[in-house]
Amino acid sequence: MQRRPPRLLPLLSAALLAGTSLQAQPSQSADCESCFRDLYEELVETNTTLSSGDCTLASERMSSRLQAAGYPGADVRVVVPEKFPKQGNLVARLSGTDASLPAVLLLAHIDTVEAKRSDWARDPFVLVEENGYLYARGAIDDKAMAAAFVDALIRLRKEGFRPRRTVKLALTCGEETDSFFNGVQYLLATEPETLQAGWVVNEGGKGQLDERGQPVSFGIQTGEKVYQDFKLVTTSPGGHSARPTEDNAIDRLAAALVRVGSYKFPVNLTPVSQEFFRRAAFLYPGRTGADMAAIGAGTADEATYERIGKVDRLWNALLRTTCISTRIDGGHAKNAQPQHVEANINCRILPGEPVESIRARLEALIADPKVSLSLSDAPGPQSAAPPLTPQILRPVEEIVAEMWPGVPVIPTLSTGATDGRFLNAAGIATYGISGVFVDPDGNGVHGLDERVRVKSLMDARVFLYRLVKAYAAGRAGTPSPLPH
Numbered sequence: 271m272q273r274r275p276p277r278l279l280p281l282l283s284a285a286l287l288a289g290t291s292l293q294a295q296p297s298q299s300a301d302c303e304s305c306f307r308d309l310y311e312e313l314v315e316t317n318t319t320l321s322s323g324d325c326t327l328a329s330e331r332m333s334s335r336l337q338a339a340g341y342p343g344a345d346v347r348v349v350v351p352e353k354f355p356k357q358g359n360l361v362a363r364l365s366g367t368d369a370s371l372p373a374v375l376l377l378a379h380i381d382t383v384e385a386k387r388s389d390w391a392r393d394p395f396v397l398v399e400e401n402g403y404l405y406a407r408g409a410i411d412d413k414a415m416a417a418a419f420v421d422a423l424i425r426l427r428k429e430g431f432r433p434r435r436t437v438k439l440a441l442t443c444g445e446e447t448d449s450f451f452n453g454v455q456y457l458l459a460t461e462p463e464t465l466q467a468g469w470v471v472n473e474g475g476k477g478q479l480d481e482r483g484q485p486v487s488f489g490i491q492t493g494e495k496v497y498q499d500f501k502l503v504t505t506s507p508g509g510h511s512a513r514p515t516e517d518n519a520i521d522r523l524a525a526a527l528v529r530v531g532s533y534k535f536p537v538n539l540t541p542v543s544q545e546f547f548r549r550a551a552f553l554y555p556g557r558t559g560a561d562m563a564a565i566g567a568g569t570a571d572e573a574t575y576e577r578i579g580k581v582d583r584l585w586n587a588l589l590r591t592t593c594i595s596t597r598i599d600g601g602h603a604k605n606a607q608p609q610h611v612e613a614n615i616n617c618r619i620l621p622g623e624p625v626e627s628i629r630a631r632l633e634a635l636i637a638d639p640k641v642s643l644s645l646s647d648a649p650g651p652q653s654a655a656p657p658l659t660p661q662i663l664r665p666v667e668e669i670v671a672e673m674w675p676g677v678p679v680i681p682t683l684s685t686g687a688t689d690g691r692f693l694n695a696a697g698i699a700t701y702g703i704s705g706v707f708v709d710p711d712g713n714g715v716h717g718l719d720e721r722v723r724v725k726s727l728m729d730a731r732v733f734l735y736r737l738v739k740a741y742a743a744g745r746a747g748t749p750s751p752l753p754h
Contacts, residue, residue: 300428309417310414326350340428349460354451359457360441367433381447411473415704420441426739458696471734488666491701495587501615501645503611504519508602510607546680673729690702
């Protein structure tokens with residue numbers, strides 16, 4: 271086990287003590303890989319969990335680095351909600367020369383899920399390099415992207431780059447625990463101008479590696495499914511278990527859950543999913559590849575969809591809304607008939623399908639007036655997937671072709687959730703383009719011993735820098751959507 275010696279310096283303080291200007295010096299090397307490693311290490315080792323972390327501290331540290339690179343204080347701010355002093359968010363900007371062009375927003379969350387030291391093989395809040403990997407909580411999700419964005423803005427400033435399009439940055443807190451606080455929602459409500467943009471580059475899309483560590487595909491997340499929980503409740507008079515009646519609340523609810531569980535929502539092939547299958551078909555030989563090509567061409571029948579859904583459960587989720595039972599609670603004693611039973615059904619709903627229509631379908635499947643069905647929470651933000659235009663896609667394809675020749679760029683619909691759902695619902699098109707390639711096992715994201723390959727991290731740094739620069743130099747006008 272090897273930990274890289276710390277090289278972190280209080281950059282802003284050092285500049286002030288030395289009496290040097292905070293303006294970028296042309297003689298400085300903009301492409302400083304060791305500087306990025308230090309920045310990344312500092313961000314990762316700043317604990318930002320809800321239980322014991324501090325997003326405000328992480329934001330302040332990244333703010334200091336941007337100001338040390340020459341960004342004026344007016345262009346770099348840490349926004350701290352009055353009621354949430356540790357949930358600070360960093361907002362920054364590199365102003366463009368053409369005010370008619372909408373800005374591009376770089377969005378990354380700096381909070382992480384919890385990590386218990388006794389469960390990990392290594393301290394989750396100390397960055398450890400071992401066997402070509404960097405281990406720590408947040409090593410990928412989402413501090414790799416956050417660090418790369420800060421690094422890109424620093425490099426552009428040091429180069430003296432003058433973008434046509436304004437580049438905005440938002441490092442936000444609360445993506446993992448949005449029921450407590452969410453930085454994107456807070457900024458939309460209090461300072462919407464900080465997030466207003468023509469489009470957003472966010473987490474979600476990622477590259478896939480095979481078992482040998484070779485790149486297979488490069489993903490762009492375009493749209494997200496809607497998360498919705500439903501609560502089922504039924505009651506009965508109960509009584510002694512030695513004198514059972516036909517009115518058993520557990521049996522009644524179980525029968526309803528079986529009916530829901532055996533139902534498959536109809537296929538609803540979105541443009542994003544159709545493009546996913548079209549572009550990914552050549553990666554799979556035989557019947558699977560042929561079936562994917564048929565879906566991509568719009569010629570698939572129900573048997574094709576059924577086969578594809580069984581090959582990969584994620585592919586099934588791309589094709590239809592899914593609802594499953596996730597919790598059940600009932601009864602009050604082992605020797606008594608149950609008086610109250612309830613269950614949770616979790617649905618992941620395709621963009622464009624109203625929550626109310628899913629509720630109505632579940633009610634029809636339950637088909638029992640004695641089982642009540644209600645929404646566990648108010649519906650979350652809903653929006654259609656944003657169109658994947660040439661303006662968004664072509665720079666990605668060009669850079670990927672140069673960095674990873676032969677690797678296809680494949681758009682995909684997220685079956686999970688990111689902060690992009692809030693921005694898409696606010697009319698700000700958001701795409702997941704991280705540039706990070708991950709192993710088939712997911713690299714421990716949200717789990718134990720989260721890790722990223724050193725090569726994947728450094729490649730993502732280069733990719734995002736090049737992508738930001740390409741977008742910032744963009745052309746006026748809005749291209750039409752790609753044909754399918």
